[in-house]
Amino acid sequence: MIKKNISTLLTIILCNLFITTSISQTKTDSLKAIWKNPKALSSDRFGAIMSYYLKNTFAQPDSVLVVTEFHYKLAKEKGAKREMANALNEKSYAYYIKGNTKQSMVELNKTAEIYIELKDQNALATIYGNMGNIYGEERKYQEAVRYFTKTLEIFQDNAILKGEARMLNNLGLIYKDLDNLELALEYFNKAINIYQNLDLKNKISTTTAHIGSVYFKQKKYTDAIKKGENAITPLLEQNNKFAAADCYFLLAKSHEKLKNNKEALFYVNKSLEIDKKIKNNSRIIERLTFKADLTLKTDVKLGTKKAEDILKLVKEDTENNLKSNLYNLLYRCYKANNKFDVSLKMHEKYSIYNDSVKIEKNNLSIIEDAILREYNKQLYDNQIKNQKAQTELELKHAKKIYGTILISAVLILVILFFTRQYVLTNRRIKNNLLEELERLKNIESSNIAASSNKFELNREKIEAAVNQKLNKTDWNVLNILLEDPVISNKEIAEKAFMSVDGIGSSLRRMYVTFNIKESKYKKISLLMDAIKLSK
Numbered sequence: 001m002i003k004k005n006i007s008t009l010l011t012i013i014l015c016n017l018f019i020t021t022s023i024s025q026t027k028t029d030s031l032k033a034i035w036k037n038p039k040a041l042s043s044d045r046f047g048a049i050m051s052y053y054l055k056n057t058f059a060q061p062d063s064v065l066v067v068t069e070f071h072y073k074l075a076k077e078k079g080a081k082r083e084m085a086n087a088l089n090e091k092s093y094a095y096y097i098k099g100n101t102k103q104s105m106v107e108l109n110k111t112a113e114i115y116i117e118l119k120d121q122n123a124l125a126t127i128y129g130n131m132g133n134i135y136g137e138e139r140k141y142q143e144a145v146r147y148f149t150k151t152l153e154i155f156q157d158n159a160i161l162k163g164e165a166r167m168l169n170n171l172g173l174i175y176k177d178l179d180n181l182e183l184a185l186e187y188f189n190k191a192i193n194i195y196q197n198l199d200l201k202n203k204i205s206t207t208t209a210h211i212g213s214v215y216f217k218q219k220k221y222t223d224a225i226k227k228g229e230n231a232i233t234p235l236l237e238q239n240n241k242f243a244a245a246d247c248y249f250l251l252a253k254s255h256e257k258l259k260n261n262k263e264a265l266f267y268v269n270k271s272l273e274i275d276k277k278i279k280n281n282s283r284i285i286e287r288l289t290f291k292a293d294l295t296l297k298t299d300v301k302l303g304t305k306k307a308e309d310i311l312k313l314v315k316e317d318t319e320n321n322l323k324s325n326l327y328n329l330l331y332r333c334y335k336a337n338n339k340f341d342v343s344l345k346m347h348e349k350y351s352i353y354n355d356s357v358k359i360e361k362n363n364l365s366i367i368e369d370a371i372l373r374e375y376n377k378q379l380y381d382n383q384i385k386n387q388k389a390q391t392e393l394e395l396k397h398a399k400k401i402y403g404t405i406l407i408s409a410v411l412i413l414v415i416l417f418f419t420r421q422y423v424l425t426n427r428r429i430k431n432n433l434l435e436e437l438e439r440l441k442n443i444e445s446s447n448i449a450a451s452s453n454k455f456e457l458n459r460e461k462i463e464a465a466v467n468q469k470l471n472k473t474d475w476n477v478l479n480i481l482l483e484d485p486v487i488s489n490k491e492i493a494e495k496a497f498m499s500v501d502g503i504g505s506s507l508r509r510m511y512v513t514f515n516i517k518e519s520k521y522k523k524i525s526l527l528m529d530a531i532k533l534s535k
Contacts, residue, residue, distance in 0.1 A: 028052065045074065046083050053090050061094035061278055070096065073181040085114040085123070092130060099135045100281040125154040129167055136174050144174050149512050165194035169207050181214050183501060188214070205234035209247045217252055224254040245274035249287060256294065265294050284315050285322045293329050296336070304333040324353035387476045434485060434524065458534035465533040466513050473498065473506050481527045485511070494497060
């Protein structure tokens with residue numbers, strides 16, 4: 001049944017590709033004739049360029065980069081700043097698709113400068129949303145959420161539904177990457193509802209594929225395949241090859257989990273065809289590693305050769321998780337070939353990059369782990385070499401043990417001292433904040449009529465100060481915090497008759513609204529701001 005479905009799907013895809021390619025080439029030639037014609041109206045020339053972008057940005061980023069250069073020069077010649085911004089924004093998209101996030105951000109900053117000059121807040125919000133995408137790609141999730149949330153508010157305030165859905169979709173992607181899968185599905189479904197109301201089928205298919213990737217993480221592989229199959233044909237029809245390649249890979253991974261290795265190989269090859277045209281090196285490495293892993297299961301030598309070939313694509317800035325997966329594969333390849341020395345070297349490299357993936361922001365810990373491994377290896381080698389001189393070995397070993405114990409004892413004492421200081425400092429900060437809260441409430445209470453000496457938050461003043469309406473949940477959470485500033489999310493949820501996730505979402509929303517900085521006591525800071533604003 002699966003083979004039959006794949007055969008049918010392949011037939012549909014090939015037919016669509018043939019028809020789409022022929023029509024697309026004809027349209028491209030006619031559009032190019034318009035924008036290259038100096039006698040044509042500027043509006044027609046710019047319109048032709050934008051139509052080209054619509055069909056090719058997510059399929060042929062290299063070609064798009066060439067067109068953006070022409071677009072920018074023409075716009076500058078005509079003094080059309082908005083078109084200059086359009087050209088730069090499209091150039092940013094092309095770099096993003098190719099995996100060059102740094103250059104993509106450079107172009108976005110140039111675009112933002114133009115929109116700031118034009119005082120176009122809605123267009124600027126779109127650019128901020130694009131910046132959020134780049135931060136998300138770079139795993140700077142906090143910055144990404146901040147940009148997405150800010151942009152979402154602008155779109156909601158101005159009833160820009162398409163933009164609102166896009167930000168909801170982007171937030172869903174962030175929560176998916178953070179493995180908050182239920183919340184990711186919630187955002188994806190909200191986005192799809194808006195897209196359906198607007199009849200934006202191209203956007204629906206992209207978000208459908210994202211939902212499939214959530215199902216994959218939830219180990220619902222059959223459901224993931226269904227979503228992928230529903231999304232792939234519309235994506236190809238729209239020439240959104242960037243998303244289509246991801247969708248193919250989703251299908252490949254899902255089939256591999258279900259032990260359908262033949263189908264998995266078919267889909268990863270389809271993904272690779274696109275990725276190689278787009279020239280996104282990170283994606284190519286990821287897909288090739290997956291393919292080599294599949295091959296290893298049936299042909300050890302061929303799988304090993306494929307894995308070795310991938311090493312040629314690895315660069316210094318290649319993501320650690322890609323390096324980790326590749327070196328893990330090479331370790332298994334060489335082990336299967338009984339090349340244990342080389343296998344051990346590959347395993348050591350895998351361990352280094354795997355540690356980096358887990359604790360990427362803590363380079364010191366990685367260095368410490370590497371030193372410890374080297375120390376243990378050296379100790380083991382010394383024991384083997386000095387077995388004939390047992391007395392000397394025991395003496396040396398004893399000295400090392402005593403030295404290690406002494407150093408460990410000193411380190412433990414130092415750690416305990418600083419830990420205690422840290423705890424005391426945080427406790428003092430917490431107590432100071434709580435005292436400040438009480439002081440603020442008492443100052444306000446002294447101005448309240450004698451009939452009531454209980455401090456109450458002023459909703460109207462708070463909303464006026466933050467220039468935003470607080471919903472029922474947020475207001476309820478604030479008042480619960482007023483009663484107990486150090487209450488846990490779980491306890492708040494019980495009092496508010498809500499889920500812990502819902503309370504967490506409410507607090508995150510208010511941290512952004514009230515511009516609360518990072519600290520251990522964000523709830524207290526939030527309440528303190530609310531009290532101050534109530535005055």
